[in-house]
Amino acid sequence: MPCALLGDRASGKTTFLGLLYSAQVKYGTGVHDDFRFHAPMASLNVMSAVYEGMKDARFPSATLKEEITELSFIFGYLRKVQGKLPYYIRQQNWAKPFSTLRFSAYDVSGEDIEEFIESGIASRPLIQQLLKSVVVVVLVDCSKMTTDIDTAPYKKMLRYDSTVAKLLVAFQTYKKQEYDRLKDSGVNPDPPMIYPAFVLSKFDTLRDDVLARLGLHQGFPEDKRARKEYAEALLRVFVPQTLSQIRGGKVAGVSMDKAAYFLSWVRTETQEGMEPVGQPRIVRTGFRPEGGGEPDFSYDEYVNFIEHFRHIANKIPDEILEAEKFQAQSLVRPN
């Protein structure tokens, strides 16, 4: 299942992927054991380098960021029924104990996107892959949220909102055209659906005066409905075009209503009363029986994010799953 990850420059895309990988490592090795993941070699090389750096208190370097164009993981979720079977049966391949999902994130350069937006033609294979995405993860950088409308961050956010809105409409248009094409050729496809997920990145940098102006309290609520309302209150102000295009998908025949909201933060070292000099350093957790020496980040949110895909996995249209199966087979048997 292709998944598009959209984020402005320096919005924390690589850090997000690094933290997602950290969360996968931790969650996949927990006692509960109902989640597994696998990463292809190319993705593993990059992600393990990011992971190592983070365990060494460093944020991803610019060189590493440049190496990323596509990252994929295969998520495996233990099926509910199989989970109740004895261990030795669960381990058998024929039992198919895990439902799997391929999570691919593409990092597309701003120029590629701009070229596509201006021309409307997806000439590059990466953009073509991107348009096939069923899940669109939009990173919204909280450090750029300001209520001062004459500042550069405000204008940057306005521009980012326009870019994301345009991309979402491109996704919707592509899905609708594909749907109509399949329908015309006699196939009876499921109505097109895109699952947007918003990640409020650098949430710890969200300024108190912004929250106060918007009438929001500090801290992200835990209740699902309250989370949605809280996140949407922020997004309605800072990315209104994106939000309204998501809502409007249904009248254009592509549902995008089921948006999910997550937040991401990673604690950085600060010295009392002093501004940090140079690159900030990541705070790491102490060693405990369940692990340690890892970045101190919003782990629960990342677990929620991983679990979110469990629900989506059950709703992916058959034609997409078939296409993936076909793609996987052609990779195994190149001739």
Place this chain on the structure above:
Amino acid sequence: MLHVALIGDRGSGKTTFLGLLYATLVRSGSDSADDLRFHTTFESLEEVTTLFQQMMSGGFPDAAVKEGLHELSFTLGLRKAKHGFLPRLGSRKWNADAGTSLQFTMPGSLGEERPGFLQGSTIGTGPWRDVLDADAIILLADSANLAPKGDPSSPGPMATYDGQVDALLAAIQRWRSRSGHEVLHPIFLLSKFDSVKAEVLKAMNLEADPPGPAEVAARAAYAGTLLSPNLPRTLATVQGGRGGRMRFDKPTYFFSWVRTETKDSSASEKIRLRRIDGGGWEPDYSRDEYLGLLECLADIAAKTKD
């Protein structure tokens, strides 16, 4: 699809109108509880999002946007409040059938471009061709140019524009004398209504604020009083009803304004932004008028479908 032609003189606020219309859509369709949904076509987005950015930063449309923006297309879904037993039952869901496709065409300024069919040509080409086939026509009247009833022998400031619009309407009637839509829905939009001169209102014995959207007759009378000395030929044609095969529907009237501010005397005028519920901003403009216009267009679309 409902084709709407946007006609106005140079500097009458055509691009600003489209920007405010888009701002209305964005603001009114971003909450799950909102009764409006819209989806802009990919082709329209590039220009209109740039326009939105400019206006949300307090700027009026620049020359590049004015040059590039000739069309705005979107699908609109509106949910009207129902009365009686079980209001809204079954009406909460949105789907593609609930949407109306609208296409706004803005071919240029009448004062600057003389479409071929106004110069005697029988062939319509380019964006002006779309005007000939439009379902509805929005005629902008720059309120800053409105004059009180004066000497009938001397032409008023809008006389040339009046003549051009009248000629355009006559050309549309000719074009549809044998085929095409039989009805054209005229909509008058009094733009820059905050710039209407106080003496004009006083001379015509009118209040500063027009009657609300619900007071249809009073509103029509108010707008008619202002427009009759300024666009007499256009009004006569439109109110004349039928001209050959094609007929004009009853005209509707809307008022557009956006508040401005200047930070110092040397700087150019900027759009004043106002805070909205929930903490965001929007241009300080006549939002209710734009919502009324969208409803009016949705009604026309429904009639056209029938």
